[in-house]
Amino acid sequence: MAKVKHHNIPLDQIIKPENIVFKRTKLFTDNVLSYCPGCGHGVAHRLILEVLEEMGIADKTIGIAPVGCSVLAYEFMDIDMQEAAHGRAPALATGIKRTNPDKFVFAYQGDGDLAAIGTAETIHTANRGENITVIFINNGIYGMTGGQMAPTTIYGMKTSTTPYGRDPKQMGHPLKITEIVAQLPGTCYVTRQAVHTPALVRKAKKAIRKAFEYQKQNKGLSFVEIVSNCNSGWKMTPVQAVKWLEENMLPYYPLGDLKDIGLD
């Protein structure tokens, strides 16, 4: 903990519009996020919107919401959006981008959506090198349906359908789909990030910015995984969940760039 240093400046001198250094982006709607307290979806949403705002491309961006907890993402983002059937967001994105190549298109997907039911769409869209951006939220569990096993549930992790822990002999192995995606020649930028500490949030935002910059340069599919928490599904407090994520998720899903072919 850093040492506290007190000042005696009256707060009303500090709390003035000209001193604002961080505020809610205007690209958020007024709706209260439907996510549980502490859920990483909110930060991921914010970072995307901040990037769109900073790049000045919100008016030519079309987002795609998945099925899962973020099924209502379009309620929170003040941009044109489509809601996809479970796992099909990359196919929608393909259709949009192919017919609207001047638009920016992103698919926002969770682990069940992207790495289980939508694996074929994920792989083939990436392999075709569609000029889109995929934001992949991996919290190792199915949040919306009540905490069932996800393809990314790690070894031994308890979920409502693996109450004694994930046993690879029965349920197979946690899927590192981001590593698979990075192998595909159609992808230009593949990275794994997290958003549970201030430093990681700053990095994740840079990664999302980069992903959209790649899209701007038509370099192929850019893919940002965000290892996130699901306090409710994990049955922990948000603070415990963040610690558990650090200690258990990150060793299996190490952070960092898996592929970066270079911007012009």
Next chain:
Amino acid sequence: MIVGAIVVDTERCKGCELCTQACPFGIISMSEDVNSKGYHYAYLADPYACTGCENCALVCPDTVITVYRMKVEEPSKAKN
């Protein structure tokens, strides 16, 4: 020196406490009171120690924190 302040949208705060962990000075606490949704909301417990570093706002999943920051002359210089 750099001084700062935060303003929490207490009605939107869901009381996750992640900001209390992110604050490098540990000066954010949770209220005894609850908001209309029943959540204890975050507040700046030691308001004259905030530097406006934004860390709390960065990790806040609901973007309920607005951060203010300004540069002021050192108190020692100000006295002279």
Next chain:
Amino acid sequence: MGEILLMKGNEALAEAIIRAGADAYFGYPITPQSEVMEYLAAAKPEERTGMVLLQAESELAAINMLYGAGATGKKVITSSSSPGISLMQEGISYMAGAEIPAVIVNVVRGGPGLGTIQPAQSDYFQATKGGGHGDYHLLVLAPNSVQEMADFVPLAFDLAFKYRNPVMILSDGLIGQMMEKVELFDPIPRWTDEYIREHHGSWATIGKTPDRERNIITSLDLVPERMEKHNLHLKEKYDQMEREEVRYEEISTEDAEYLFVAYGSSSRIAMKAVKLAREEGIKVGLLRPITLFPFPKKPLERLADQVKGILTVELSLGQMVEDVKLAVNCRIPVEHYGRVGGMIPTPEEVVEALKTKIINR
């Protein structure tokens, strides 16, 4: 007079897709309609009109590409055959719910399951009663010639956008594979982005500009009061289709004492059967539904006052016959004759069936 060519049904369809000003075709090969994508690929639509052609990894992906592109106000189309159309049902239901215009062509083959690659009309229920989950309908057009395979493409686009609803062209392997003379319509230019913004900007996801609220394309609403309202809104569209879009053809019905009801390839066989029966002195006519949804109930009601009995001819075990029975409401005998599994009845068989099932029943 347009260009006259000898073409396969599938080829005429493909050429019509380009000429109709389609923005994209997304599809996946399946017999007996693979010529559609093959023709398109060879025709270089990207050079002719700028149309996008993409072979998807599955029918599931293809229909969802239609969803994405259609939701931006583009004219999008896919074609497949029965097993592929089954795979597309998820996306079709979502598109009906989200009110996305698109055209889906089913060149039907025999089922169930993998069935056969030969012609059939056994997807009538799937096409006209929804097909996927939820209360919805497609507007269904049934071509019975190579000419109509071409002409129904621009018509289907018009209807899809009029109603913001997927339209199905329900063909079959016989129409798709056979060659006939076709007079091709003159090319219709693709819509410009400005046109789309002006005509479909109120709903299409083309980028939210500050002058309007965001556009959301979704089939989801967790508030039951709103979801019920949405369903009733969809119902109103289907009712409007029933009022405004019923299309059918009557052949030799003026003096008919008996009636065939047949669509698509069966109607061609039934036409010949009308001729053969009349040579024997049997006054039989044909009602050919062109729209299967909305179904031509009123002309059937009228003809039920005139004829003594109706025989439906279908390449199925009896699907459309149910709608015919509903339309005539048990006032006269309605029977079905069909061959299945890729078998096609001869006109003589049909006349014989008319005699045994209706005239001498």
